[in-house]
Amino acid sequence: MDDAGRGGGLALLTDLYQLTMAQAYWHHRVDGRATFSLFVRRLPEERGYLVAAGLEDVLRYLEGLRFTSGDLEYLESTGIFDPAFLEYLATVRFTGEVWAVPEGRIVFAQEPLLEVTGPILEAQLAETYIINQVQLQTLIATKAARCVWAAKGRGVVDFSLRRTHGTDAGLKVARCSYLAGFDGTSNVLAGKVYGIPIAGTMAHSFVMAFPSELEAFRAFAQSFPERCVLLIDTYDTVEGARVAAQVAREMEAHGSRLRGVRIDSGDLLELSRQVRRVLDEAGLDYVRIVASGGLDEYQIEELTEAGAPIDSFGVGTRMGVSADAPWLDMAYKLVSYEGRPALKLSQGKASLPGEKQVYRFYDNEGLIREDVLALRDEHVPGGEPLLQKVMEGGRVLGQYPSLEELRQRFRDEFRRLPEAYKALRPSASYPVRESAALEELGRRLAREVTAHQRQLGES
Amino acid sequence: MDDAGRGGGLALLTDLYQLTMAQAYWHHRVDGRATFSLFVRRLPEERGYLVAAGLEDVLRYLEGLRFTSGDLEYLESTGIFDPAFLEYLATVRFTGEVWAVPEGRIVFAQEPLLEVTGPILEAQLAETYIINQVQLQTLIATKAARCVWAAKGRGVVDFSLRRTHGTDAGLKVARCSYLAGFDGTSNVLAGKVYGIPIAGTMAHSFVMAFPSELEAFRAFAQSFPERCVLLIDTYDTVEGARVAAQVAREMEAHGSRLRGVRIDSGDLLELSRQVRRVLDEAGLDYVRIVASGGLDEYQIEELTEAGAPIDSFGVGTRMGVSADAPWLDMAYKLVSYEGRPALKLSQGKASLPGEKQVYRFYDNEGLIREDVLALRDEHVPGGEPLLQKVMEGGRVLGQYPSLEELRQRFRDEFRRLPEAYKALRPSASYPVRESAALEELGRRLAREVTAHQRQLGES
Numbered sequence: 079m080d081d082a083g084r085g086g087g088l089a090l091l092t093d094l095y096q097l098t099m100a101q102a103y104w105h106h107r108v109d110g111r112a113t114f115s116l117f118v119r120r121l122p123e124e125r126g127y128l129v130a131a132g133l134e135d136v137l138r139y140l141e142g143l144r145f146t147s148g149d150l151e152y153l154e155s156t157g158i159f160d161p162a163f164l165e166y167l168a169t170v171r172f173t174g175e176v177w178a179v180p181e182g183r184i185v186f187a188q189e190p191l192l193e194v195t196g197p198i199l200e201a202q203l204a205e206t207y208i209i210n211q212v213q214l215q216t217l218i219a220t221k222a223a224r225c226v227w228a229a230k231g232r233g234v235v236d237f238s239l240r241r242t243h244g245t246d247a248g249l250k251v252a253r254c255s256y257l258a259g260f261d262g263t264s265n266v267l268a269g270k271v272y273g274i275p276i277a278g279t280m281a282h283s284f285v286m287a288f289p290s291e292l293e294a295f296r297a298f299a300q301s302f303p304e305r306c307v308l309l310i311d312t313y314d315t316v317e318g319a320r321v322a323a324q325v326a327r328e329m330e331a332h333g334s335r336l337r338g339v340r341i342d343s344g345d346l347l348e349l350s351r352q353v354r355r356v357l358d359e360a361g362l363d364y365v366r367i368v369a370s371g372g373l374d375e376y377q378i379e380e381l382t383e384a385g386a387p388i389d390s391f392g393v394g395t396r397m398g399v400s401a402d403a404p405w406l407d408m409a410y411k412l413v414s415y416e417g418r419p420a421l422k423l424s425q426g427k428a429s430l431p432g433e434k435q436v437y438r439f440y441d442n443e444g445l446i447r448e449d450v451l452a453l454r455d456e457h458v459p460g461g462e463p464l465l466q467k468v469m470e471g472g473r474v475l476g477q478y479p480s481l482e483e484l485r486q487r488f489r490d491e492f493r494r495l496p497e498a499y500k501a502l503r504p505s506a507s508y509p510v511r512e513s514a515a516l517e518e519l520g521r522r523l524a525r526e527v528t529a530h531q532r533q534l535g536e537s
Numbered sequence: 538m539d540d541a542g543r544g545g546g547l548a549l550l551t552d553l554y555q556l557t558m559a560q561a562y563w564h565h566r567v568d569g570r571a572t573f574s575l576f577v578r579r580l581p582e583e584r585g586y587l588v589a590a591g592l593e594d595v596l597r598y599l600e601g602l603r604f605t606s607g608d609l610e611y612l613e614s615t616g617i618f619d620p621a622f623l624e625y626l627a628t629v630r631f632t633g634e635v636w637a638v639p640e641g642r643i644v645f646a647q648e649p650l651l652e653v654t655g656p657i658l659e660a661q662l663a664e665t666y667i668i669n670q671v672q673l674q675t676l677i678a679t680k681a682a683r684c685v686w687a688a689k690g691r692g693v694v695d696f697s698l699r700r701t702h703g704t705d706a707g708l709k710v711a712r713c714s715y716l717a718g719f720d721g722t723s724n725v726l727a728g729k730v731y732g733i734p735i736a737g738t739m740a741h742s743f744v745m746a747f748p749s750e751l752e753a754f755r756a757f758a759q760s761f762p763e764r765c766v767l768l769i770d771t772y773d774t775v776e777g778a779r780v781a782a783q784v785a786r787e788m789e790a791h792g793s794r795l796r797g798v799r800i801d802s803g804d805l806l807e808l809s810r811q812v813r814r815v816l817d818e819a820g821l822d823y824v825r826i827v828a829s830g831g832l833d834e835y836q837i838e839e840l841t842e843a844g845a846p847i848d849s850f851g852v853g854t855r856m857g858v859s860a861d862a863p864w865l866d867m868a869y870k871l872v873s874y875e876g877r878p879a880l881k882l883s884q885g886k887a888s889l890p891g892e893k894q895v896y897r898f899y900d901n902e903g904l905i906r907e908d909v910l911a912l913r914d915e916h917v918p919g920g921e922p923l924l925q926k927v928m929e930g931g932r933v934l935g936q937y938p939s940l941e942e943l944r945q946r947f948r949d950e951f952r953r954l955p956e957a958y959k960a961l962r963p964s965a966s967y968p969v970r971e972s973a974a975l976e977e978l979g980r981r982l983a984r985e986v987t988a989h990q991r992q993l994g995e996s
Binding site: 088090091092093094095096097098099101102103105106108110112114148149152153156158160198202205206207209210211213214237239240241242243244245246247248249250264265266267269270276277278279280281282283284286287288297298300301302305313395396399400401404405408411412415420421527528 | 552879
């Protein structure tokens with residue numbers, strides 16, 4: 079497999095400016111401790127929440143961060159760098175600490191997903207990979223959670239590998255959709271790497287490679303008597319259902335049972351009803367119906383609300399690229415340097431200063447009610463702190479949780495999210511409040527920076 | 538680096554059904570030669586053309602395709618497969634042939650980007666990876682070509698790595714945007730792997746890590762006297778331009794020149810004009826203005842049409858995820874089996890039968906006028922055939938063209954595309970006609986299949 083996200087060999091997978099800044103820091107002995115905060119500025123319009131994901135890959139990357147001799151040779155060949163700096167770069171490791179919201183927990187706009195503290199050169203270098211992974215994985219975990227919610231207890235399986243943006247995305251989409259409650263993935267490598275249950279049956283080409291649909295179905299049933307799902311829409315779906323029913327009865331004669339049929343095109347509501355009727359009339363009420371073909375949470379919701387007799391959904395492209403919102407406005411911003419809080423004022427991109435903690439409050443029924451964004455060393459009574467220290471001195475603290483544990487954590491977490499925020503078109507925006515101390519700090523720094531700039535402008 | 542797309546280790550990066558079908562083929566001795574055709578069913582609404590890309594990765598994958606003992610152990614552990622089939626799978630290599638449109642050429646809906654012929658098991662197995670790579674790379678090359686067109690001769694640089702969907706996408710986006718005319722990338726690993734020029738300067742955090750903007754700018758200029766671009770919008774953009782001008786004059790005193798300033802937020806048209814004025818009034822007409830921050834082809838077009846004094850655009854997220862159209866409706870369909878053309882009738886997903894060739898016709902000025910989709914062995918006089926045989930017996934024919942050659946090919950090709958199809962909101966749809974023979978074949982097969990199904994339904 080590729081080593082993306084498994085630490086090592088990824089040091090050059092960064093924006094050039096991380097390295098030019100690093101050289102300037104090194105030349106000028108700017109080596110104070112800095113804290114960077116990773117957060118989403120605004121949620122996409124049709125998102126009521128985000129599911130935090132991607133932390134494990136970030137921590138493995140930080141543990142393995144180093145420049146190989148091949149990396150350094152390449153950098154030297156560009157003529158951009160001071161050879162003495164490259165010698166120094168060969169020795170660089172990540173030695174800092176990380177606070178983070180555990181994967182599988184729900185977060186909202188402006189809340190730090192993680193904060194990285196270390197010598198500024200190290201903490202800065204890691205920016206590109208950290209955003210690259212946490213953006214993608216949080217995006218997909220969130221999209222997938224919406225699909226699971228819309229399916230209202232029916233199964234959902236990841237079929238997206240062919241349309242994910244490349245191979246790394248294919249793996250991460252399988253991981254994050256499973257974390258968010260999918261039942262499995264068609265991605266075999268993801269099954270091997272992450273232990274996710276794998277699923278899949280046949281394509282239209284299989285049916286077409288035999289002289290008739292009947293012969294194709296029989297051949298498949300003979301090869302997989304215990305896990306046979308037949309694709310019935312290659313020529314005519316209802317006809318295909320009748321042929322599948324015939325094969326199912328033949329399977330019964332051999333002591334096995336057809337597991338399901340799959341419909342991959344057309345009007346899924348109408349077709350699933352007709353197919354259910356064909357199966358039921360043949361006494362095959364145990365045969366399940368799987369639907370796929372351009373599905374996302376919106377279409378799943380329509381189908382489940384209309385009572386379509388579909389048992390399980392195969393979800394591909396639109397989930398795998400998060401088609402209605404293919405990116406998050408995620409930023410990694412300097413919030414503290416050498417113990418003093420830092421602030422950026424760029425139009426529309428202002429950031430909140432200081433190392434932070436998020437405190438979560440629950441109502442009497444155990445549902446989440448409000449989050450308070452506070453300074454990390456501030457005491458906010460009654461709130462549950464979301465960020466935990468997960469790395470210290472460049473070493474991970476404790477064990478990585480298993481993917482099953484993350485999945486369970488998300489399931490528990492999602493139960494505590496009020497329905498208003500779960501809706502595909504959320505009717506309310508979850509309240510995230512700034513603590514008085516944080517607000518006051520922001521105001522004070524903005525005044526100071528503006529005064530400082532004015533002074534420079536007049537000088 | 539990861540080995541994605543460099544052949545080897547990717548055999549399991551496939552949908553499970555490719556392997557279950559393979560076992561059923563093997564059990565039933567279905568081993569005839571099959572041809573699969575890869576094409577885009579419909580262009581996204583705001584696309585007038587596509588730029589073919591991704592072929593090199595496909596060919597390297599096919600050359601390296603094999604299941605490792607670890608792969609086979611995993612497959613055995615799933616309990617899905619017949620151990621004898623897995624023994625056979627260990628021996629599987631791709632032994633077939635590939636016809637393809639060369640990378641960098643322009644294609645349209647329904648036209649095969651490539652056709653794979655081989656024993657059905659081999660040609661089927663490769664589907665998932667082939668779509669995964671060609672979909673992404675064609676998507677991005679097309680999006681990037683639109684950005685370059687909108688920039689009307691100004692520079693365009695890829696800044697997307699942090700928001701691409703994972704690490705593989707980060708590399709492929711850099712590759713394909715360069716192929717389509719970008720000047721370079723911020724992605725250092727892409728520089729190393731593909732030899733693409735790398736670009737980048739500083740982030741806001743750099744400015745914030747110094748006591749003042751002036752000190753930050755001075756430090757950077759000292760470290761990079763020959764390639765200094767200063768980010769001027771951390772606090773106040775016009776103020777930042779004045780500070781940059783001061784540093785530029787100090788640089789002149791040391792015999793070097795400030796290369797540029799970058800604006801990353803706010804109203805880029807208005808700010809670029811004010812910044813240009815500040816620079817010109819300071820006698821710094823040689824200092825270039827780089828703009829970035831949420832740009833795509835639509836905003837670039839607005840800025841260039843308004844005459845914004847911007848010399849170069851840094852394009853990130855929206856290009857790197859093809860935000861307005863994050864996927865292509867791409868399919869890999871069986872079109873021929875054992876010498877007989879194959880056809881699928883699924884609603885809305887019908888495919889054209891037979892191995893094909895695309896013939897392109899030009900007008901008197903050398904602009905492309907019309908494409909004819911024909912059967913591969915059909916003679917269409919006067920047309921230029923687009924698909925070439927690039928692999929035979931599982932071996933690549935000839936050398937891989939360099940990325941510079943692909944870039945040049947695209948540049949030449951794009952000149953021959955009429956303006957109507959280049960527009961960001963194309964006013965016309967390029968004519969792709971089916972040859973009479975292809976049309977007749979499609980009609981005949983549809984009749985036959987329907988009759989066959991009717992017969993089965995009545996039996």
